[in-house]
Amino acid sequence: MARSSTIARVHAAVLELAAEHGPTSLTMEGIASRAGIGKQTLYRSWPGVPAVLFDALLAHGDAPGSDGARADGDLAHQLEDLLVAATEEISTEPHASLLRALAAVIQTDESVAREYRTRLLEPQLAQVHDVLRAAGSSEPERAAELLMAPVVYRWFLRLPPMTTEQLVRHVEDVLALTDRD
Amino acid sequence: MARSSTIARVHAAVLELAAEHGPTSLTMEGIASRAGIGKQTLYRSWPGVPAVLFDALLAHGDAPGSDGARADGDLAHQLEDLLVAATEEISTEPHASLLRALAAVIQTDESVAREYRTRLLEPQLAQVHDVLRAAGSSEPERAAELLMAPVVYRWFLRLPPMTTEQLVRHVEDVLALTDRD
Amino acid sequence: MARSSTIARVHAAVLELAAEHGPTSLTMEGIASRAGIGKQTLYRSWPGVPAVLFDALLAHGDAPGSDGARADGDLAHQLEDLLVAATEEISTEPHASLLRALAAVIQTDESVAREYRTRLLEPQLAQVHDVLRAAGSSEPERAAELLMAPVVYRWFLRLPPMTTEQLVRHVEDVLALTDRD
Amino acid sequence: MARSSTIARVHAAVLELAAEHGPTSLTMEGIASRAGIGKQTLYRSWPGVPAVLFDALLAHGDAPGSDGARADGDLAHQLEDLLVAATEEISTEPHASLLRALAAVIQTDESVAREYRTRLLEPQLAQVHDVLRAAGSSEPERAAELLMAPVVYRWFLRLPPMTTEQLVRHVEDVLALTDRD
DNA sequence: TCTTAAACGAGACGGTACGTCAAGTCTTCGC
């Protein structure tokens, strides 16, 4: 396995490149160069750019929504917090560029898509499930998808993110649907 | 500008390559080679891969939902038809590969994203708006987004597309929300 | 046949390009563009760059040494005048660039070399022959070559041209050889 | 820098291409292809065709006149040997094609001309200087130029090379001039 | 004067080569 100093340098290089030059700059060549290591050293530990991205994301506290959530708030407030956290995460550097680069690869590589879902998406959705289930929702999966879909959809198509007001309204609506069942 | 036979050959080449080798094979070099034209001929008419993709998509009847829609059906049925059409379009070759390639570029090129929204997304949303507005919906934009978001979200993250039953349920739910207002 | 105005425009374009951007800029594409004519018009009258160069050179008084020669001077002075004229011609724009471009093509195209010898070199040598023959030289061809060779040699290898003093000395030496015979 | 096997393959490719298809075939693309190496490998070690040519020439015993010179012969014979060797070198493949290609570039690229003079011409002239100086010539540079100029002049203009008889006579004449001083 | 054929500008076309960049593999050498 690679030395921990090598790993740290790679992570730092990825974050720097993402923040400075955007998602396009994230190439194996560029990362190795910026980290000051040989290309083979990079390939020895990670098979390609997406693997490095996952590592960098997970290593840098990619636990969205876990911070500052009003654990004691009511159901709606907790969901609002989760969505606000997700919205902020995907629009703040260097996470924004990393996720953007990942999103591009997801489109052309099914295995990356699968890994994204298991390592990043599902943990995030699980939080929403938990809140919904705690509130007695009959179909937490469906409700969670309804909650998250517009957020992801807008980010994916580079539409302006939902404002806080829109998010509040959105949570309210989805909860109304759940109650209706 | 370009001769119509040239354009036709380029479109054919794009569709063939997309169907045969997937989104990754869509390079300017490959398209020119498959179409049997010079690279400069390609670059003279299209600045890059995304431009060729837009042209090929729009030229091949990219008017989703317009075919077979039950224009005389009731509101819910019309919306179901639109969503089913959209779902099928994004999962059927060669459209699937072309859109997938486009989705990848959208992630790293804001101008492509803008062009996608204007030339492909908005016409599609407009159809939904029209149906909703005809039904007296107070907020057709919001409802349309709620309808489309899960479809795009699943496609984008390569989750299995919604089944017809799920789509029917989804339309029903969103309409219930609209009525609730 | 080409219209005279076309020919004139081509000649003008060649001289301008040669003077402004050097020998490298002399391409069929560039000449047509600068002359404001179609490429086919150019190719209709000239098969390639060298042909245009010959035409432009011959049309612009490429009769080196004919001007200002002291026709009544003695033998040595007349030869000096011829060599000085040749030296100046090959180092003054736009002739310098045209000849330089021609020299490049001569290296890779035997037919251009032949045409150069008959249309440009031999007339020039003939002048030297005439003077030498008038002076009773027994081998005017050999003497002419001895006279011209260092001038061409230096120009070809981009060495500094002979100074007037060196030229005078050179003529003197060659004449001494001729007399020696 | 480059691996020695790479360099060897490049040199071989250059000689083969020059001998088979003449100076025109010497392109970076063609050399890389024939050598079975990547273009980037070629560009990493040589900035362009002329650099490759210099290397190939210098690597293949480009020490003209050094072989078979009658070191113990008298002055005239040594000079004749040098000139004969030079004449043969420039008219024998594959050197002929390499030098021809170089000659073309010299016409349009001053830096190549400079490098040619330093790396190929001056060593050759130095040999002539040495012989002349050993013979007590008062102006070895001028005499050397006088000796070489007709040889280069004829080669450059693609005139038939001097016959051995002409060379002998030429050496005799130049020596007579030197003695005259 | 009308017409008709040429010469024309414009530029699309299939190609070849340019020089650069990144991918992923393989080699060399120092610690």
Next chain:
DNA sequence: GCGAAGACTTGACGTACCGTCTCGTTTAAGA
């Protein structure tokens, strides 16, 4: 003998010219 450095093959990038080939449009006769 492991790992950093970097040379390697491959192939796409976008550009410049090449020489050929239509397109309509002048232009300059001859009828």
